[in-house]
Amino acid sequence: MRAISRGMGEPRSFHAPEVYGREAIGKIARALPPVERLYANVRFSILRPKLLSVMDLLLPDEGRILDIGCGFGLFAAYFGQTQPARRIVGVDPDARRIAMAQRVSSSLGLENEFIAGDARDVSLGGGFAGAYVLDVMHHIPRADQLPMLERLRDVLAPRGVLVVKDITTEPHLGLKFTELMDRAMVGWNEPLAYRHHREWGEMLTSLGFHVRMVRVPDVLPYPHVVIAATKQ
Ligand SMILES: C[S@@+](CC[C@H](N)C(=O)[O-])C[C@H]1O[C@@H](n2cnc3c(N)ncnc32)[C@H](O)[C@@H]1O
Known part of the structure; x- marks a missing residue:
């Protein structure tokens, strides 16, 4: 394998993990108890390899990275394994999920x-090289979405990247399918506030981000969109 010096004594690895990330996903699943393992297998079959790889390549390959709404920490464990110089800081209001996330990452030897x-409103510190919000923005009440993105901008270092993976509102049937699946998870009382990808683009641009995005169609009709917003 070819490596060059990174100037700080660390050799840069040009190891390219295989796109399916099977090894990383298998290790995460094995670190979980049975019910959560089942959830992880479902989640990784929805968040397909091509989607994860798009996000993986958009996120910085080192430094502190925020995972907002990290749940059981599946993706902190995934992105931590694909680039071991990342230090992922996961945030979630559910203390049980947070404890599980910590256990999984620690059992894989990751310093997340x-x-x-x-x-x-939780204290986050600042200077993050990147942040990602994976299928969480539509769980945030509509009126709080812009202030939350503003907050994330403020905790990023200059040129930091915010990656938002969410569900866009077209095609309409795809949205309805997603809503049904979300309702099965969260019930009927929690607000679900999806937005068209154009709206996310406008909001992020109004906050001073440089925005790029890609829609990722798949076998299942989820209308996935991945948005990369770079702090100027
Ligand atoms: C659909 S799950 C996604 C979990 C994980 N990102 C994933 O993709 O598997 C949404 C997560 O967002 C979290 N969440 C909801 N509101 C939040 C908030 N205000 N701050 C942080 N996390 C939140 C929930 O607790 C839940 O774990």
């Missing part, structure tokens, strides 16, 4: 850390 709290 996890905070139980609401991303809208």
Whole structure:
């Protein structure tokens, strides 16, 4: 394998993990108890390899990276394995999920850390190289979405990248399918506030981000969109 010096004594690895990430996903699943393992297998079959790889390549390959709404920490464990110089800081209001996330990452030897709290007001510090919000923005009440994105901008270092993976509102049938699946998970009382990808683009641009995005169609009709917003 070819490596060059990174100037700080660390050799840069040009190892390209295989796109399916099967090895990384298998290790995560094995670190979980049976019910959560089942959930992880379902989740990784929805968040297909091509989607994860798009996000993986958009996120910085080192430094502190925020995972907002990290749940059981599946993706902190995934992105931590694909680039071991990342230090992922996961945030979720569910203390049980946070404890599980910490256990999974620690059992894989990753130096990730996890905070139980609401991303809208928990203390986060600053200077993050990147942040990602994976299928979480539509769980945030509509009126709180812009302030939350603003908050994430403020905790990023200059040129930091915010990656938002969410569900766009077209095609309409895809949205309805997603809503049904989400309702099966969260019930009927929790607000679900999806937006068209154009709206996310406009909001992020109004906050001073440089925005690019790609829609990722798949076998299942989820209308996935991945948005990369770079702090100027
Ligand atoms: C659909 S799950 C996604 C979990 C994980 N990102 C994934 O893709 O598997 C949504 C997560 O967002 C979390 N969440 C909801 N509101 C939040 C908030 N205000 N701050 C941080 N996390 C939040 C929930 O607790 C839940 O774990």
